[in-house]
Amino acid sequence: MIILGIDTSCDDTSVALIEIRNSKTEPRNYGAKVKMRTKFSSPFEIRSNIVSSQVKIHAKYGGVYPFLAKREHQKNLPVVFKRALRQAQGKQKFEKPNLIAVTVGPGLEPCLWVGVSFIKDLAKNLKLSIIPVNHIEAHIIANWLSPIRSKSPPTKIFGGGPAICLVVSGGHTQLILMKNFGNYKILGETRDDAAGECFDKVARILGLPYPGGPAIAAQAAQWKSNIQYPISNIQLPRPMIYQKNYDFSFSGLKTAVLYQYQKSKTEFPFMETRGKKSSKRINPLLTPSLSLGRMKFSSPIKNKKYKQAMAAEVQQAVIDVLIYKTLKATKEFKAKSIILGGGVAANEELRRQFKVQSSLPTGRPTKFKVNFFVPPKKFCTDNAAMVGITAFFHYLKGESRNWQKIFVNANLRI
Numbered sequence: 001m002i003i004l005g006i007d008t009s010c011d012d013t014s015v016a017l018i019e020i021r022n023s024k025t026e027p028r029n030y031g032a033k034v035k036m037r038t039k040f041s042s043p044f045e046i047r048s049n050i051v052s053s054q055v056k057i058h059a060k061y062g063g064v065y066p067f068l069a070k071r072e073h074q075k076n077l078p079v080v081f082k083r084a085l086r087q088a089q090g091k092q093k094f095e096k097p098n099l100i101a102v103t104v105g106p107g108l109e110p111c112l113w114v115g116v117s118f119i120k121d122l123a124k125n126l127k128l129s130i131i132p133v134n135h136i137e138a139h140i141i142a143n144w145l146s147p148i149r150s151k152s153p154p155t156k157i158f159g160g161g162p163a164i165c166l167v168v169s170g171g172h173t174q175l176i177l178m179k180n181f182g183n184y185k186i187l188g189e190t191r192d193d194a195a196g197e198c199f200d201k202v203a204r205i206l207g208l209p210y211p212g213g214p215a216i217a218a219q220a221a222q223w224k225s226n227i228q229y230p231i232s233n234i235q236l237p238r239p240m241i242y243q244k245n246y247d248f249s250f251s252g253l254k255t256a257v258l259y260q261y262q263k264s265k266t267e268f269p270f271m272e273t274r275g276k277k278s279s280k281r282i283n284p285l286l287t288p289s290l291s292l293g294r295m296k297f298s299s300p301i302k303n304k305k306y307k308q309a310m311a312a313e314v315q316q317a318v319i320d321v322l323i324y325k326t327l328k329a330t331k332e333f334k335a336k337s338i339i340l341g342g343g344v345a346a347n348e349e350l351r352r353q354f355k356v357q358s359s360l361p362t363g364r365p366t367k368f369k370v371n372f373f374v375p376p377k378k379f380c381t382d383n384a385a386m387v388g389i390t391a392f393f394h395y396l397k398g399e400s401r402n403w404q405k406i407f408v409n410a411n412l413r414i
């Protein structure tokens with residue numbers, strides 16, 4: 001069977017086509033663990049997974065501007081759709097999809113509607129029902145996309161224990177207890193900024209490009225590779241790390257970076273409007289993002305090494321909190337697996353340290369073996385293949401809806 005997935009939840013327009021082989025095309029009401037497991041091993045091929053990024057458009061704003069993103073989705077989606085079909089077709093004649101799926105939330109409402117309206121038209125034309133997909137669940141299920149899972153499939157969690165899922169993206173930071181596919185409980189989440197949002201804002205303070213996560217990771221890697229500067233005197237807090245809950249808070253971390261940055265500055269960033277320099281001092285974090293977007297900050301004269309050291313410290317502060325709380329939850333809920341997802345899960349250092357911590361005897365929080373799963377990087381950031389594969393598992397449970405019953409919910413919970 002062929003599954004078509006669409007994601008327009010934030011600033012990436014994505015369409016994917018997945019072929020599932022050896023699967024029965026009749027939906028069944030699967031609930032039994034064993035049946036789910038055999039179905040999860042169905043061989044599949046990602047025939048296409050086109051992601052059209054709007055990064056260049058939003059870079060000057062230092063974040064996503066929803067109405068601009070909506071306009072771009074409207075422009076890009078038909079093009080991305082055609083490209084995905086063309087790529088999937090290959091040399092054979094392409095069959096009509098058997099299943100169509102779209103992200104309905106959470107995300108930016110105007111953006112979500114672009115994908116949803118598009119798929120509703122498609123559903124009418126193709127006479128198909130739609131599988132509505134939760135973006136957070138899709139980030140988790142992205143772990144099922146990789147063939148390298150054959151050795152140690154995450155489906156093990158269905159064989160005897162829950163999993164702790166950490167979804168870390170630009171819009172969300174959630175720690176989720178997953179007892180089975182479709183059975184989730186949010187244990188904690190960020191009370192303010194998401195981890196990715198923190199990286200994006202810190203990058204802006206440091207004069208690094210958007211999206212901030214990869215830029216900070218690159219600076220941090222440079223710092224670590226520099227033997228001349230192995231230790232910095234920059235110290236940032238690890239917010240809420242030892243609190244008796246599973247919530248997070250990253251807004252204070254960003255403020256701590258700002259204060260430290262200002263304290264050690266050699267020149268304050270000044271505002272430039274319409275090419276003219278103004279000496280008026282501004283705090284980039286207190287200025288509404290849209291008006292910020294129209295201004296340019298001159299790069300303050302900062303020591304290159306200082307920026308690298310700050311990037312390394314902020315990255316480590318975020319990693320420390322994420323790993324500590326995830327391991328704590330793993331222990332409390334006797335989880336068999338830790339499952340990562342979301343754009344921040346593409347962070348090399350986070351992946352490496354999670355791998356080490358979840359396998360070390362001292363780091364191992366339970367007497368059980370803890371499996372650690374993270375999708376390949378291209379499936380961590382937003383993509384439609386994760387929507388398609390999530391939809392397949394919902395299809396196996398017999399869940400699909402008539403196009404008239406598909407709506408957007410920007411604040412959808414898992």
Ligand code: KG4
Binds near residue numbers: 169172344
């Ligand atoms: O999941 P995603 O593509 O979109 C949302 O659903 O939000 O995540 C985007 C976020 C951005 O904040 C970006 O800075 C962050 O993921 N990100 C990273 C890396 N790649 C993307 N953060 C840290 N390290 C990375 N390598």
Ligand code: ZN
Binds near residue numbers: 135343381
């Ligand atoms: Zn996402």
